[in-house]
Amino acid sequence: MSAGALDPEARLWLEQTGFAVGDEALWHAALTHGSLGETKDYERLEFLGDRVLGLAVADWLYRQSEAPEGRLSQRLNALVSREMCATVARELGLAEHIRISKQASADGGRDSENILGDVMESLLGAQFIENGFALARDLVQELWRTALDSGAGQRKHPKSALQEWAAGNQRRPPQYEVTDRSGPDHAAQFTVKVSIFKVGEAEATAGSKSEAEREAARLFMEKYG
Structure with a gap:
């Protein structure tokens, strides 16, 4: 197989999933993790795909809902999160x-939320480059259909909910602290403790600091809220 050529099974999977493949070198890079040390990997495409995803989801939310800006932003943040990108990637x-x-x-990179989310976005970047925004948008809205239709993100983010709970109960703001970080960079695990003075604390572990904070806040509310 020549340099930059796609594995036939990868190409078949891409096309069956809905991606329109032309320049194989582009898609080869979109699927390549930096650990291979190759000249081109997914990082630049992930940067682009992140923006494509955000605009595609924002377009859908604006057209499908009369909700105010705050509610739209709340849903957008949930739908384009690394966690959601990884969920879609696993489903596909x-x-x-x-x-x-x-x-x-071997270190767990294939199931890393960060890697799965990044590669999912890099593929959206490649779709945009090859086929333009309209087709990229339509594909996002198809691949994210379950999440869009399920109402994901309609509830407040746990950290926002906890912040409001603390203010409403005349408590000090919640404090977040990373208590442990383990694993290699591409499959790191973060443990975060959230505490509120004279109320209590909760701890959670996840593949990113932000997701660990979110889960810790959710557990805190479940325990004390």
Whole structure:
């Protein structure tokens, strides 16, 4: 197989998923993790795909809802989160097509929320480059259909809910602290403790600091709210 050529199974999966593949080198890069040390990997495409995803979801929310800006932003943040990107990637079976070193894979890279989310966004970036925004938007809205139709993000983000709960109960603002970080960079695990003075604390572990904070806030509200 020549340099930059797609694995036939990866190409078949991409096309069956709805991506329109032309320049194989572009899609090859979109599926390539930096651990392989190749000249081109997914990072630049992920930067672009993140913006494509945000605009595509914002477009859908604006057209489908009369909700005020605050509610739209709340749903947008949930729908474009790393957690949601990784969820969509897992549902599509993306993991087996990621080009990643043996060591990074052995360390859990294929199931890393960060890596899955990044590669999902890089593929959206490649779709935009090859086929323009209209087709990229339509594909996002198809791949995210379950999340869009389910009302994901309609509830307040746990950190916002906890902040409001503390203010409403005349308590000090919640304090977040990273108490542990383990694993290699591409599959790191963060443990975060959230506490409110004279109320209590809760702790959670996740693949990113922000997700650990979110889960800790949710657990705190479940315990004390």
